[in-house]
Amino acid sequence: MATSDGFGRQVLRYLESTRNLVGCGGGAVGLGLHFAGLGGAWWPAVVAGLYGAGALLTPKRDPRPGPDPELTALAEYLATVPLPASAGVADLLAALRTVGPGPVPREIVRHRLPVAVAGYLRALTWRPWAGADAPDPEAELGREVRRLVAELD
Template sequence: MESRKNLTGSVGGIAGLALTFTGVAGPYWPVVVAGLYGAGALLAPPERPPLPDFPDPSAQLEELREDFDKLSTYLADIELPPAASGRLTELSELLTALLDPGWVAEILAQDPEGVHALSRAVRQDIPEAVDTFVRTRWWTRLTPGTEPPERHLERQLSLLQEEFGRLAATLRDVEARRQESLTRYLEDRSD
């Protein structure tokens, strides 16, 4: 009933009735009304399918916070060497600060690549790095003299910390540019 084709056709049909009452359609008024309805229905633009309902970035961040809590619980049960444990603690603090609800999360929500990078780190990179370390450590005990897996874990955690340090710096720069823009606007307004 409410489709575009039906509404456009109905407008055409009403125009046909108007032509009938003014005497233009004559004895063929049913054909004129039906023809104008059909022409309107054919000329109407097709229905557009609705856009997919994707979760907004703040909902994605909420899910990511929940996953980060699960990851933190998992990591609490893993025994790591002191150096790797320190790196993991620093990385966790940085991720906690980035995922903390508030104005930082609002800025982060505007950066889909940053949200994706955080998601990848929480859901894939960190768990895989720690799990690979645990598995490799077991094999290293069987074959002494090989490179210790702690070095790889420390390097992986360092690389992740560098990546998210750059993300934090980018978010800080966004706010600095916003502040500078406001200053310029106020200066221009006062001139």
């Protein structure tokens, strides 16, 4: 779960969860038993017990999504490109896998990281003609990768 999720969002996520819905179904069965004349004075405990049993016995769904095919393809391509380890591209890819899908990671995978790598490769190509005062391509790629990692936090 992301650390930026507020308490209200966590509560809403639980209210929409399968566990809560199955528990509510169990509680409804408990109310049905009460209206049928069963349970007597213990009907609140029966309702709560059936809700709890339904909520606790429902298997928890794995919140982690499957691997992103675009991220996988990008990682496979980047493995063939001679990138400096100091740029931190491997760390960015690991962070993208951890964060999962969303608008910011999608933008980084589809556009921002490929553009940064393409700029690095172009700068390497033109380095002999760039002059002594040209910026270091490795440092520029590292700076951009650090900026992208910061956007994921």
